[in-house]
Amino acid sequence: MIAKWLITNICIVFMILIWSMAQGYGNPTILIGKLFSQVAFILFLVNLNMYFVFLFIRRTKVRAAKIKLAKISKRMMKVHIPLAISATTLVLFHAILMALVHDWNIKTASGALAVFGLAILLFSGWLRRKKATGKRRRFHYTMAFIFFGFILFHIFI
Numbered sequence: 001m002i003a004k005w006l007i008t009n010i011c012i013v014f015m016i017l018i019w020s021m022a023q024g025y026g027n028p029t030i031l032i033g034k035l036f037s038q039v040a041f042i043l044f045l046v047n048l049n050m051y052f053v054f055l056f057i058r059r060t061k062v063r064a065a066k067i068k069l070a071k072i073s074k075r076m077m078k079v080h081i082p083l084a085i086s087a088t089t090l091v092l093f094h095a096i097l098m099a100l101v102h103d104w105n106i107k108t109a110s111g112a113l114a115v116f117g118l119a120i121l122l123f124s125g126w127l128r129r130k131k132a133t134g135k136r137r138r139f140h141y142t143m144a145f146i147f148f149g150f151i152l153f154h155i156f157i
């Protein structure tokens with residue numbers, strides 16, 4: 001199950017990178033802007049994976065696997081917020097560069113929608129960290145999936 005999940009992740013990253021490269025780039029500014037967003041995407045994906053790590057911990061019946069996954073989750077949670085901040089910074093650079101070189105179109109509008117989703121996601125993460133309730137946990141992971149929906153729409157439109 002874990003192998004399948006890792007392969008799915010690798011496939012997603014390759015799909016995004018190949019698609020992005022296939023779109024080409026008009027000038028070096030766009031290329032740099034795209035590279036920023038590709039790195040940010042990978043960091044966001046690592047954070048999204050927390051959902052599956054916690055899910056596997058709950059589902060697995062093998063005690064040794066539970067302990068191993070718990071250790072992995074602890075390590076991943078140490079970098080969860082730094083990754084969120086780094087990815088947000090990269091995406092904001094991407095947004096500024098793209099806004100400078102592109103006119104208002106479906107690509108930029110869907111990007112703005114993704115930034116809006118990201119703001120709510122960061123807020124939900126902050127709430128979740130302040131106080132852990134079932135409702136706040138659901139709000140945070142639901143926003144993480146909605147945000148990914150927005151990103152995929154933005155990338156493939």
Ligand code: HEM
Nearest residue numbers: 020023037038091095098099102107108111112114115155
């Ligand atoms: C969370 C926010 C965002 C993420 C994760 C993100 C991610 C990406 C990725 C991975 C690509 C490469 C895919 C492709 O080339 O089609 C891309 C392209 C693009 N993004 Fe974003 N983006 C975000 C926000 C924005 C914002 C706010 C804008 C506009 C101001 C924007 C404008 C663009 C444009 C214009 C392209 C196409 C570049 C080109 O080929 O000319 N993005 N974005």
Ligand code: HEM
Nearest residue numbers: 044047048050051054081084122125126128129137141144
């Ligand atoms: C920006 C991208 C982010 C994404 C994609 C993301 C995604 C996730 C996901 C999917 C989970 C697992 C939810 C579960 O199954 O319970 C999680 C947990 C968590 N996140 Fe985030 N998150 C992000 C940012 C943040 C930020 C900025 C904070 C805090 C300021 C934060 C705080 C937390 C906390 C406290 C947990 C719970 C860990 C635990 O239960 O031990 N997240 N996040």
